[in-house]
Amino acid sequence: MRPLLKFLHSLGAVGLIGTLAAYMVLLWTAPPPASVEEYTVLRGAIASLSSWLLLPSLGVVLVTGLFAMAAHRPFLDARWAWVKAYMGLPMFEGTLGHIEAQAQRASRILENTPPGEIDPAVLQELMHSEWIALWFVMALAVGNVALAVWRPRLRKRPD
Template identity: 35%
Template sequence: MRRLMKFLHTMGAIGMMGAMACLVVLLGMIPQPSVSLSHYAEMRAAMGAIVRYVFFPSLGLTLIAGLLAIAVNRALHSAGWALAKLASGILVFEWGFAAVQGPMQEAA
């Protein structure tokens, strides 16, 4: 079970980093809205799709698999940092959602 959780955690992290790399590349290629508004809107829609269909599911998989790995490993139940990791994982998901979705919707 621990190997499965480690595998899922790793796959989620790979998906997150791939999505971030795609977003950075698209961000570098996006034109100014004053130059080509239709191309700008298409690029923003593509970035939104990457966030919606790759980044957020990968982030959720990484957080859930990491938290389940802590739940499966009995040695970590008494670790004081386990609750801090739980709280930080939830905050990262919430802040990541707000930080990515807010500006993209405003720009669109």
């Protein structure tokens, strides 16, 4: 059971970090929000990335990480494992509450507003928010991988 959980957890982390990187590439190469038709195609690609890779990878990472802690008793005493578990909370919030929410908001604006009435400044502001959230979640994800590889002792300081 433990090797399967480790494999799935690693696979989920690869998927999560890879999807965040692909998302960043799409935003980096994005057409200006003023060219609504091209920008709408970009948003469709981002929605597909999010639905098919980002959210499932995040779910696999979080669930297998918690199951691995429950299945392997020494992880319950390892502080690095608890740090990883606690880092999962802001990863979850950052992904669902910011990255996914901003992407859906931009898609709704594009769907519900006639092309001539879309304010490019609003879409640019949403992209800026996405960038901040993407870098935040990417830093947490890479930090989690570093903790898993490095496994620092994180001992209490002597009084």
